[in-house]
Amino acid sequence: MKGKVSLLVAIVLLLSTLVVPAMAEGDPVKIGVIAPMSGSLATYGESTTNGIKLAIDEINAAGGVLGGRELQVISYMDDKGDSTEGANAFNKLVADGAKAIIGSVTSGVTMGLATLADSEGMLLLTATATADTVTDGVHGVFRACFRDSFQGEVGAKLAVKLGVKKVAILYASGDTYSAGLYEAFKAAAANLGLEIVAVESSSSTSDTDYTTQLTNIVASGAELIFAPYYYDSIGPYIVPQARAAGFTGYFAGADGWDGTQNTMVEDKSLYNNCFFTNHYAPDDPSDLVQGFVTKYTETFGAASLTALAALGYDAAYMLKAAIEAAGSDDTAAIIDAMYGISFAGVTGTFTLDESGTPQKAAPVIEYVDGVAKFYSYV
């Protein structure tokens, strides 16, 4: 009998030695995540949450935060890309005791959450909401990505770097993203001394025929077209139609172009001289980027590895850095620590400005015979 008890004690002791180092000390620091996991934007949500999951697992495997406390995600909440659902998810996470929330993916939902976060005193860190106004006039709202207008500026700088003088703009007047980038590019181009020779627009980003606009642009003698559209219209329509209209110059785009290689028409040479800014370049040779790419591909496969995944990954690490800097899991303290924090991640090295948006260099990617190649940081 005694032998059995001592055996049991021995086993328990043995097990506890196995368990203790892996288990973080103290209460876990609870955070929440909001992303679209169903509906038409589910793929965005999947990439982002995969990035976050990867980072959280790494953080906890490396001993958690605040000297061994686990960074625990209460739940990954679905917002369907709908602001009402997003608000419900936010309120639920607050009620469940989240100390900080990473979310959401789209600017539309995040803007609503930002208002709530401001009034609740909650920390909201969005990985991917790029609309300019997301962090304006609200306290405790941060992001890991740059803002849209910044990409407009980078587009203008890129034009200067490519040595062109005459630029044209093609944009979708009814689209938040496209119209915002257009405004920013226009302002930056004026500052940098570029001459805007043509401005053409479509009513939405889902148009399929741009021939009229592109013919006008070609007639204006532009050397570069700034086209803030998404991959689903750039690949099959805009670039081929521009080349068919006789345009031989450069194209400049923004992160909406990510994925164009999957929507290109057969003749890949049409896409030479096409550049776009993105949040990170997967073929950037730095260890940080390559490490992330390898780990992500091992865990989730390459299909969902996009800039959103990289931003999600960085967002989780930013939150960790802020918690460590605050030295406590108090939301107000983490918010204070977050403002002005400097951070080195997969999507660049940056400092958060007073509005909570990073100031960082954007990698420019070039298509060479249909393959995305890292060009340089601008």
Place this chain on the structure above:
Amino acid sequence: MNQKKERLRKLWVSLLGVCVLGLAVYAADSLGWIDNYIRGIFIQCCFAIIMVTSLNLVMGYLGQIALGHAGFMAVGAYTSALVTKAIGLGIKAGAILPMSNVMQFFIGLLCGAVAAALFGLVVGIPALRLRGDYLAIITLGFGEIIRVIIQNLAFAGGKGLANGQAGQALVGILKMNDIYVIFGVTAVCVAIMLAFVRSKFGRAIIAIREDDIASSSAGLNITFYKVLTFTVSAFFAGIAGAIYAHRGLGTLQHSDFTFLKSTEYVIMVVLGGMGSMTGSVVAAIILSVIPEALRAFSQYRMLIYSVILVLMMIFRPIGLFGNYEFSLYELLRGKLTGKPPRSGRSAAKGGA
């Protein structure tokens, strides 16, 4: 004479019922059961109820399929939001006397509802010459047209009005998430719509649904009644839109009002039972709450939601309530006098 008395009694009982519900909300609130999460869902239920009951006027009572209801909601939402914004700016500039948020909200709400009704009228006159599938498609088209126009209006985006920017989400909208106000508005809207379908107009509409040629030969002006119903329906969709715009997020975006949103409400009408206000209210609540209740299933929740819908339609094709109308009065009368309640009679059959 007796009938009049009974009607009055019915009215009192209904009012009492609403008061009891209101008290229940108050009790829950004072017990601290209503946190922001519940509050958000409560408001979501309220604007869904108004949307679904108003759509039911067209679908259930008029018998026409309309797939553009979210367009009217958008008109109401944007108009009310811009009006409250303008009032807010006016107060700041000293041009308008200060007033409470509730007052501002009500002015916005009325403007939104009237604007939506005007759109309903404009859309209804040409659209209602068509019937069935054709009408469904044309309303879908109009719904999208409204949305795309809003998308391209400079004053309806960004900071709004003079500082607006086309294509951006409208931000900085007044917050009005007082559950009592919204509960009151919802109760009044549902009561008015119920009164509408039980009125002379309602009966005429139901007659048209059953047989428009016969009703026409009986002297009913079919076009008038159709357009009237459509306009009334749009009016209430405008009110729902106003609640939506002020629900506390402070932002509005045109992509909130795609035809998928319209379809969502069509589903609620069909699920509740076309021609049953009770069904509309219950379906609006159930289908707003189910996705929240299924949060634990994460990304599978919309799958489960769809399965529930499919099962319900297989086993209950007429909808949850068919055209049954719940009446507190009948229930009480049945319980108190021991007479069997005259339930199952609906406004559709000219009951009340």
